[in-house]
Amino acid sequence: xxxxxxxLDSETSxxxxxxxxxxxxxxxxxxxxxxxxxxxxxxxALPGLYVSFFVAPTDFQQGEAYRVIFLHVPAAWMSMFxxxxxxxxxxxxxxxxxxxxxxxxxxxxxxxxxxxFLALWSGALWGKPTWGTWWVWDARLTSELILLFxxxxxxxxxxxxxxxxxxxxxxxxxAIVGVVNIPIIYFSVKWWxxxxxxxxxxxxxxxxxxxxxxxxxxxxxxAAWMYSIAAALWxxxxxxxxxxxxxxxxxxxxxxx
Amino acid sequence: xxxxxxxxxxxxxxxxxxxWGSYLVAAVCIAGELILLARRARLAERRQ
Numbered sequence: 514x515x516x517x518x519x520x521l522d523s524e525t526s527x528x529x530x531x532x533x534x535x536x537x538x539x540x541x542x543x544x545x546x547x548x549x550x551x552x553x554x555x556x557x558a559l560p561g562l563y564v565s566f567f568v569a570p571t572d573f574q575q576g577e578a579y580r581v582i583f584l585h586v587p588a589a590w591m592s593m594f595x596x597x598x599x600x601x602x603x604x605x606x607x608x609x610x611x612x613x614x615x616x617x618x619x620x621x622x623x624x625x626x627x628x629x630f631l632a633l634w635s636g637a638l639w640g641k642p643t644w645g646t647w648w649v650w651d652a653r654l655t656s657e658l659i660l661l662f663x664x665x666x667x668x669x670x671x672x673x674x675x676x677x678x679x680x681x682x683x684x685x686x687x688a689i690v691g692v693v694n695i696p697i698i699y700f701s702v703k704w705w706x707x708x709x710x711x712x713x714x715x716x717x718x719x720x721x722x723x724x725x726x727x728x729x730x731x732x733x734x735x736a737a738w739m740y741s742i743a744a745a746l747w748x749x750x751x752x753x754x755x756x757x758x759x760x761x762x763x764x765x766x767x768x769x770x
Numbered sequence: 771x772x773x774x775x776x777x778x779x780x781x782x783x784x785x786x787x788x789x790w791g792s793y794l795v796a797a798v799c800i801a802g803e804l805i806l807l808a809r810r811a812r813l814a815e816r817r818q
Contacts, residue, residue, distance in 0.1 A: 569771065577783035578782075581788060584792050627799050630799070635792035638787075638788040638792045639792070740800070744803060744804075747811065748810070750811060751813075751814040758817065
């Protein structure tokens with residue numbers, strides 16, 4: 514197995530976590546977890562949508578237009594969470610030189626990009642009736658757009674380099690540098706005078722919204738989390754097969770099937 | 771929340787285009803990603 518000359522010697526290690534870090538060991542585990550996370554996503558999304566559309570009351574200022582919030586806020590949260598997770602995997606790959614880390618970073622990126630697009634799209638559709646404009650070059654919106662370009666940059670860069678290990682390292686540098694944009698997005702509404710409103714939910718003070726609205730938003734956010742995990746696990750399985758195509762265990766896997 | 775009929779629900783108090791425009795595109799994106807994931811998995815399993 515020439516392709517994994519510098520991987521951690523996980524076979525001899527007694528540490529189950531390290532053993533799981535071998536793509537070969539993680540492949541079947543990921544496969545078993547996917548249906549559970551899809552089921553959890555549905556389990557959170559159904560009551561989440563129900564609360565969003567049939568329990569949460571009409572907003573006294575925005576009327577029904579505010580119902581975009583149940584999609585917009587979870588999508589925006591996921592866009593930032595997934596970037597940080599992607600950067601953590603990328604950094605782990607740089608530090609420990611584990612093969613699976615780079616694969617995980619690549620597996621998270623497209624889903625992160627999708628949620629970033631959805632946050633921008635739903636934001637535009639919410640902005641038009643409430644602000645009177647689809648788009649404004651305000652700090653929050655602009656930094657979120659930069660996040661989308663960071664995802665695109667990561668995907669394009671890692672796809673452009675043929676050697677997957679080199680692609681992982683180059684992508685990791687980009688992902689880690691780009692992390693600086695996350696606090697900029699988060700604090701943009703405080704640091705600058707933006708059209709975008711401040712945080713509706715914060716860890717330090719009581720939420721400034723009706724409880725049912727908050728419940729709907731949190732259920733939808735949990736659904737988005739579960740969906741993201743399922744999507745990343747599904748994608749990483751394909752990445753493992755693509756990269757380890759010549760490994761003995763993949764050949765055996767195909768032989769059995 | 772009582773909408774008083776399906777028509778009112780779709781109308782969304784005049785904001786139907788914006789609300790459903792958001793959720794519909796989200797549904798299309800998620801369905802699209804799942805289709806792409808399934809296709810990639812199928813190709814990866816088949817390819818030698």
